[in-house]
Amino acid sequence: MQSQDNILKIMNLEIGYPSKKGLNNILFKDINLSGNSGELIALVGKNGIGKSTLLRNITGLQQSIKGEIHFFDKSKEKFSRTEFARMVSFVSTEIVNISNLSVFDLVSLGRFPHTNWFGKLQSDDIVKSTRALEMVGMNDFARKNINEISDGERQRVMIARTLAQDTRIIVLDEPTAFLDLPNKYEIVHLLNKLSKQENKTVIFSTHDLNIAIQEADKIWLMLDDKINEGAPEDLILDETFNKIFEKSNLNFDKVKGDFRMHRKHAEKIGLIGDGIYYNWTKKALERLNFSVDKGNESIQYVKIETGNNSCRWKLTELENKYEFDSIYELSLYLKVQTKF
Amino acid sequence: MLLKKQVIFIWILLSVTLLILFIFDILLGSVQIPVKEVFKVIFTDQSDHPEYLTIIYRFRIPKALTALFAGFALSVSGLQMQTIFRNPLAGPYVLGISAGASLGVALLVMGISTFTVVSQIGVLGSWTIVMAAWLGSGLILFLILAISARVKDIMTILILGIMFGSATAAVVNILQYFSNESMLKVFIVWTMGSLGGVSLSQLKVLIPSVIIGLLITFMLIKILNAMLVGENYAKSMGLNIRLSRFLIFFSTSLLAGSITAFCGPIGFIGIAVPHIARIIFKTANHKTLLPGTMIIGGIVLLLSDIISQVPGHDKTLPINSITALVGIPIVIWIIIRNQKLSSVS
Structure with missing residues (x-):
């Protein structure tokens, strides 16, 4: 069974830059x-x-070379400028930083395709702009200036502007690029929420794969020679995800749903312990290029002894035994050892 | 953001200041006329001294009106340029308008004297100079419009405008080098700018031109606001970039070109005044900023004109020097106060 409403359909599209x-x-x-x-x-x-470039083609900022982009089963070219602006809104990577421009003024700019030639805001426009600010949780910031708020807050305001533009489709180019980790999660989560609550199609490009896998309904995966689409889980299971960084040392861990560096382990080391301490110690040892062998008490091994509130790491090398209070101290010692 | 009450208070304050300065500008001049006599002339059209009537109607009122409209025109076109180029140092002349006008005048004044045997200053009536300046800036406008229809990146247009300006300035330099002394002085005096040289009949052309330019600009408020966030965003909200650029460049050239044609190039007003308006009104929204810039432009140029008359003295200083001396401290003050002029516009 397929239930699609074909809001957006891209067919045999070719993108790039035309030359004379x-x-x-x-x-x-x-x-x-x-x-x-x-x-x-x-x-x-x-x-x-x-x-x-693909996003700029979808939003009409750039001409495609070949192929078709259809919105609601109608070719992009058939929409007038204003019709199109009422259907697709866009947030670019450009940071908008204008002193003396209030958050509300910026958001109400989104009403541009809906207002008359003079740009006079009717009560309906004011209601919609205010509601847009509420939806992104920024209603207390309406009177603040756009250059007085943080990057995460500004990104919310830019999203509110697209909501004020009242379009069925919102396109965002790397909306999480400049943000810290909590803000990255919150922005993508907000986009997810908006797509469901407001029944919008939200398309965003990102490098934060972990977040994309968790929140996105669909992933458009651009590989070197083709572009695949599907639920993130589909792409993980059919191994497509692993192909993104084929040429690098990065591998996708199917079980953990995470990328990790492919390391060439030089030396073997035994590790005895369990639980969370075991996992994190293993990570640290792998970072130092050891190949970790669970439970192996061979020539060189680390034993983790957990007490009530403390934990100690005991390293045995042949006859010698050393004790460390932290993973950092252990790694400092091992670093010196591996150098010589 | 200011409260509505505060904005209304500022408007009243600015309007009163403008009115006072306008009257003050009429009161002052190289001939001392008692204040009572001036008001008598204005309100009753009569005076015991017929020469007062002539001085006030033929010289002082035209000069005050010229200062007022030049202030409106230059500051509004400066604001438009700062918005479209998103550059705080842009002004009415970044497109090369004044360079084009000066080329026109230089070709007329010095070209004629150099390449023909006839050298009669009398032939060069004030209208001829105006037409030459207008043609020169019109030529530059035509070039800019032709380019802006083809070039996508707005910064390219800015750089080309500056290049045109420099190229025309070089041609003007060559003309200056080969021209004779008397013609050179006519040209130099023109570049110093003058508000007093505009006759009543010329005002009948200048004022309507400025009013048309201002009307176009006021119709562009929505477009200018969208331009604040850059052409990409403006386009994604449905703005017709080509048409908008055309209208903005056209109105700017009409405003700045007309003033330059009649008064010569007057610097710094166009750069400084929009910044003053932003500081006073604390907004980037053109709905407030545009009329605010206009009225402050009138105030600043009237003030400059009053200063140029050196109260109590019968000499008038070149207006261009005064606007520079008034404008430069303002720009410096803004830079030091804001420390981030790069994001002012």
């Missing part, structure tokens, strides 16, 4: 993607592969 000599500089071709309402879509792929 007829030799187009093609970034990516054969793009076939779709988006439905109430969906949060994460666009994922390595740097320079064409994520921003």
Whole structure:
């Protein structure tokens, strides 16, 4: 059974930069993607592969070379400028930092395609702008200036502006790029919430794969030669995810749902212990290029002794025994050892 | 953000200041006329001294009106340029408008004297100079519009505008080098700017031109606000970039070009005044900022004109020097106060 409403359908799209000599500089071709309402879509792929260009094509900021982009089963070109602006809104990577511009003024700019030529805000426009600020939890900031708030707050305001624009589709280019970890999670979670509550199609590009996997309904995965779409879980199970960074040492851990560096382990080390202490000690040892062998009391091994409130690490090397109070001290000692 | 009450108070204060300065500007001049006589002339159209009537109607009122409208025009076009280029140091002349005007005047004044045997200053009536300046800035406007229809990046247009300006200035330099002394002086005096040289019949052309330019700009408030967040965002909200650029460049050139044609290049007003308006009104919204900039522009240029008359003295200083001396401390003060001029516009 398929239940799709085809809000967005991209067919055989070719993107890039046209050149005058007829030799187009093609970034990516054969793009076939779709988006439905109430969906949060994460666009994922390595740097320079064409994520921003694809988003600029979808939002009409750039002309595509070949192929079709359909909204509501109608070609993009058939919409007028204003019709299009009432359907698709955009947040770019550009940081908007204008002194003396209030948060409310910025958000109400989103009413641009709805107001008359003079830009006069009717009561309906004010209500919609206020509600947009409420939806992103920024209603207390309405009178503040846009350059007086934090990066995370500004990103919320930029999202509120798209909500004021009242479009079915919202496109965001790396909305989490400049944010700290809690803000990254909160912004993507907010986007998820908005896509469900307001039944919007929200498309965003990101490098934060962990967050995308957790929150997105669908992932558009740009690989070197093709673009795949599917639920994040589908892409993990069919191994597509592993292909993103094929050429690097990064591997996708299917069980943990996490990327990790592929290391070439030089020396073996035994590790005895259990629980959370075991896991974190193992991570530290692997960082030092040891291949960790559980329970092995061979030539070189670490034993973790947990007490009530303390924990000690006992290292045995042949006849010698050392004790450490922290993983850091242990690693300092091992670093010196491995150097010589 | 200011409260509505505060904004209304500021408006009243600015309007009263503008009115007082306008009257004060009429009261002052190289001929001492008693205050009572001036009011008598204005309100009753009569005076015991017929020469007072002439002085006030033919010289002082035209000059005060010129100062007022030049202030409006230059500051409003400066604001538009700062918004569209998102650059706090942009002004009405970044597009090369004044350079184009000066090329027109230089070609007329010095070109004629150099390449023809006839050198008669009398031939060069004030209207001829105005037309030459207008044609020169019109030429630059035409070039800028042709480019802006083709070039996507707005910064490229800014750089090309500056290049045009420099190229025309170089041509003007060559003309200056080869021209004779008397013609050179005519040109130099023109570059110093003058509010007093505009006759009543010229005002009948200047004022409507400025009013048309201002009307266009007031119709662009919504577009200018959208331009604040950059052309990409403006486009994503449905703005027609080409048409908007055309209207903004056209009105700027009409405003700055007309003033330059009649009064010569007057610097610093266009850069400094929009910043003063931002500090006073604490907003970037053009709905307030545009009329605010306009009225403060009138105030600053009237004030500069009053200072240039050196009260109590019969000499008038070049207006361009006064606006620079008034404008530069303001710009410096803004830079030091804000410490972040880069995000002012």
